[in-house]
Amino acid sequence: MTRSSIGASGRVENDVPAFPMPRAKGCPLDPPPGLRGLQAEAPLVRIRLWDGSTPWLVTRHDVQRALLADERIGSDSLLPGYPHVSESFQARAADLQTFITMDDPEHARQRRMLSPSFTLRRIEQLRPTVQGIVDDLVDGLLAGPKPADLVSAFALPVPSLVICHVLGVPYEDHEFFQRTSRLLIARETAAETALAAQMELVGYLDQLIGRKLAEPADDLLSQLAVEQLQTGQMSRQQLAMMSLLLLVGGHETSADMIALGTLALLTNPDQLAVLRHTDDPTVIARATEELLRYLSVAHGGRRRVALEDIEIAGEVIRAGEGLVLPSEIGDRDERVYPRPDVLDLHRDARQHLAFGFGIHQCLGQPLVRVELQAVYGTLYRRIPTLALAVEPSELEFKEEGFVYGVHELPVTW
Amino acid sequence: MHVAADTEKCISSGHCAMAAPEVFDQDEETGIVRLRTDHPAAEHEAGVHDAAAVCPVLAITVSAERLG
Ligand code: HEM
Ligand code: SF4
Numbered sequence: 166m167t168r169s170s171i172g173a174s175g176r177v178e179n180d181v182p183a184f185p186m187p188r189a190k191g192c193p194l195d196p197p198p199g200l201r202g203l204q205a206e207a208p209l210v211r212i213r214l215w216d217g218s219t220p221w222l223v224t225r226h227d228v229q230r231a232l233l234a235d236e237r238i239g240s241d242s243l244l245p246g247y248p249h250v251s252e253s254f255q256a257r258a259a260d261l262q263t264f265i266t267m268d269d270p271e272h273a274r275q276r277r278m279l280s281p282s283f284t285l286r287r288i289e290q291l292r293p294t295v296q297g298i299v300d301d302l303v304d305g306l307l308a309g310p311k312p313a314d315l316v317s318a319f320a321l322p323v324p325s326l327v328i329c330h331v332l333g334v335p336y337e338d339h340e341f342f343q344r345t346s347r348l349l350i351a352r353e354t355a356a357e358t359a360l361a362a363q364m365e366l367v368g369y370l371d372q373l374i375g376r377k378l379a380e381p382a383d384d385l386l387s388q389l390a391v392e393q394l395q396t397g398q399m400s401r402q403q404l405a406m407m408s409l410l411l412l413v414g415g416h417e418t419s420a421d422m423i424a425l426g427t428l429a430l431l432t433n434p435d436q437l438a439v440l441r442h443t444d445d446p447t448v449i450a451r452a453t454e455e456l457l458r459y460l461s462v463a464h465g466g467r468r469r470v471a472l473e474d475i476e477i478a479g480e481v482i483r484a485g486e487g488l489v490l491p492s493e494i495g496d497r498d499e500r501v502y503p504r505p506d507v508l509d510l511h512r513d514a515r516q517h518l519a520f521g522f523g524i525h526q527c528l529g530q531p532l533v534r535v536e537l538q539a540v541y542g543t544l545y546r547r548i549p550t551l552a553l554a555v556e557p558s559e560l561e562f563k564e565e566g567f568v569y570g571v572h573e574l575p576v577t578w
Numbered sequence: 579m580h581v582a583a584d585t586e587k588c589i590s591s592g593h594c595a596m597a598a599p600e601v602f603d604q605d606e607e608t609g610i611v612r613l614r615t616d617h618p619a620a621e622h623e624a625g626v627h628d629a630a631a632v633c634p635v636l637a638i639t640v641s642a643e644r645l646g
Contacts, residue, residue, distance in 0.1 A: 234636050273589075277608070280590035284609040515597075515632050524589055526634035531592055 181219050184212035184489065185465055193562050193571075194429055194460065195506055196493040200224070204494050208478040212489065216255075220248040220487030221480075222466075226498035226518065228478050229467075229490045233523035237473040238488065240525055242266040244470045248487035250567050251352045253359035260360055261367070261402070263410040265525060272524065275407060278393055279528060282331075282385055288531040291331070292539070298326045299539045303547045307578075312554035315574040316424045319544075324419035327536055332411060333384025334373065342366065346413045352465070353565045363409070370405040370412070385411075415529050421462045421563070421570030422533070423540050428560070428574060429459060429508055430545065431553050439510045441545045449542040452510035453534060456541070458496045458517035459508045465567035466491035467521055492518035493569070550578045579618055580641045581626050583611045587637040594633055598625030602638075611637065 186197035203210050204224035212222040223229050232238055242249065242258035243266075249255040258266060264275040281287070302319050309318065321343065329336040348354045348362040374390050381387040386408060393399040399407070430437040440452055466489040475482040482488065495518045497505040502512070520527035527533070545551060554575040563570045581601065583594070590609030594602035600622050603612045618626050630638040 234634065276589065280609040281607060284590060284604045284606075285592040285595055286604065286606070515628070522634050524635055526589065526591060 181211045181213045184214060184222060188562075188564070191558070193557075193560070194425070194432075196491070196497055200491065200494045201497070204498065209480045209482070214248055214489075215251055216249070218246075218248060218487065220246075220489055221482060223488060223490040224494055224498075225478075226495045226501045226516075229492070229495040229518060230516075230522050231477065232469070232475070232488060233467060233490060233518075233521060233525075235475065235523075237471065237475050238469040239268045239472045240266055240272070240469055241268045242468070244485075246470045246485040246487045248468050248470075248489050250465060250468065251354075253354050253356040254352075256356040257349070257359055257363055260363065261406055263406045265410055265414070269524065275399075275403075276524075276528060278389065278398070279385075279407075279411075282388070283528055283531055285531055288535055291327075291532070292535050294330060295327055295535050296539045296543070298330075299323060299536075299543050302326075303543060307548065312575045312577040315427060315576045316420065316571065317573070320423035320427075320574070321416070321420040323423060323536060323540060324415055327419075327532065328412060328415040331385055331532070332408065333377065333382055333386045334412060338369070341369065342412060343416065346416045349413055350417055350568050351566050366409050366413070367402070367405045370408045371401060374401060374404055374408070411529070414527075415532070417566070417568045417570065418462055419533055419536055421568055422456065422460060422537055424571050424574045425460050425462060425569070426456045426537070426541065427544070427551075427576070428553075428557075428571060429456065431551070431576075432557060433508050436508050436510050437545060440541055441549055444542065444546070446538070446542075448510075449538050450534070451513070453537045453541055454517060455508065455510050455512055455514040456537070457519040458502070458514035460569070461492040461496040461517065461519045462569050463519065463521070463567070464491065464493050464569040465489075467525075490518075492521070548578045552577055579620075579623055579626065580643055581613065581616055581618055581630075582639050582641075583613055584635075584637040584639075585610050587635045589635055591634055594629035594638060597629040597632060598622050601626055602629060 182199060186199035188197050203222060208225045208228045209221050209223055211219045213219050223232055264272045302322055306313055306318055325339050326336055345362040345366045349359060377387040377390045381391050389404055394401060394404050469488040471482045471484050471486050473484050499505045520530045554577040561572045563572060588611045592604055594611055595604050601614055601618045603614055605612050626640055630640050
């Protein structure tokens with residue numbers, strides 16, 4: 166248990182495992198074995214990041230939950246000790262911030278501007294639109310050539326069309342914002358490239374906000390422009406950054422849930438059969454939560470800093486120390502989920518951490534649920550013969566991002 | 579059973595309204611939690627416990643029965 170002992174100099178003396186860790190060959194849907202090893206060892210261990218810093222890794226579900234809901238931890242990425250994902254993430258944080266990396270009260274002030282638009286009731290009203298988008302894309306898939314790449318023909322267009330509809334962003338520009346979004350969430354994007362991409366996107370959204378101000382339409386950007394920008398609640402740059410968070414936050418994550426979810430189902434035919442043979446919304450909703458748990462695609466961990474000393478799970482986290490809380494192992498904790506590596510669409514997985522926990526828990530989640538329920542409830546029933554068009558071993562996974570997924574998913578039917 | 583919801587902490591996630599719609603609702607304007615009752619019927623007990631477990635900011639507290 167002395168792996169992470171710290172000497173009087175404050176330096177870590179013996180060897181601290183590097184993070185992130187590689188996945189096992191042949192198990193692309195399971196978390197890295199090294200992380201499982203650390204989870205078995207202790208609820209809190211030290212890890213070494215790209216910059217040599219050695220924050221805490223929180224391994225267990227209950228401790229992740231407790232800390233994420235604790236008012237003594239902060240998300241402000243400008244605080245010293247904050248465990249940055251990479252150099253380019255650090256550079257972007259120093260440039261401009263969104264409320265996902267702010268603490269209350271400013272975080273709450275900005276988030277509350279959006280929460281009325283993301284209530285269950287409001288999002289439920291979008292269900293027919295979302296279902297229509299999914300149905301049209303399935304029609305398109307069936308009418309097109311096969312094999313087809315499910316990522317570009319279906320998994321990415323679904324969330325893209327939906328978020329464009331909600332925000333009032335012209336879908337014609339999707340190649341631009343999909344490319345720049347991808348650069349922003351890849352861990353290995355060079356700092357200058359990420360900053361340039363961020364600037365390009367902010368510039369694009371700023372222009373769009375200008376158009377919404379001149380001619381408000383029935384969409385979220387117009388509403389924010391009129392209610393928050395014109396009233397002085399927010400600067401134009403703040404609104405552009407908020408729009409960027411919504412546009413980027415909702416893209417790859419949802420697309421990965423669709424593509425990776427389909428892969429998980431195709432490789433677990435008994436589970437696929439559950440969805441192929443039901444139109445019961447309760448069954449589909451339950452299956453969606455289990456897929457969210459099983460895949461927990463926002464990989465690489467929530468990032469936090471202790472604002473005060475916190476005594477938890479037999480350790481003392483000192484004020485100013487960084488914390489990394491990866492849901493991909495929290496959601497595979499056998500203390501909460503028996504046989505955690507089994508995809509079981511009938512289990513109650515609602516306590517998963519795929520959307521995070523605490524005050525920053527995903528704002529978009531009601532929308533994601535409607536999207537994923539429409540997809541999982543439609544795709545496999547409409548295309549019952551859906552099958553992989555390549556060997557699973559040929560697939561390439563997004564090891565380089567902090568959102569996990571598959572680059573292409575060639576399918577046939 | 580007695581249930582309370584802390585509207586100061588609430589982040590409008592809607593989980594409680596999903597877990598026990600007979601007991602929890604979201605304010606139309608703000609999305610903040612609204613109790614339909616603070617003494618839920620026995621049949622909704624399981625749903626109320628689920629809601630307390632999934633609330634991301636631990637804003638829901640359940641007690642057996644308020645005394646006095
Ligand atoms: C499957 C899809 C998605 C997943 C897995 C996901 C995951 C997450 C996670 C884990 C967080 C918490 C980050 C943290 O605690 O540091 C988060 C926050 C957030 N997500 Fe999502 N997300 C998804 C889709 C969306 C969509 C569609 C939107 C936009 C409508 C969105 C908007 C946001 C926003 C604005 C935040 C910041 C909330 C805050 O800081 O208070 N997400 N998301
Ligand atoms: S579950 Fe918690 S945060 Fe979500 S609406 Fe209910 S009280 Fe608010």
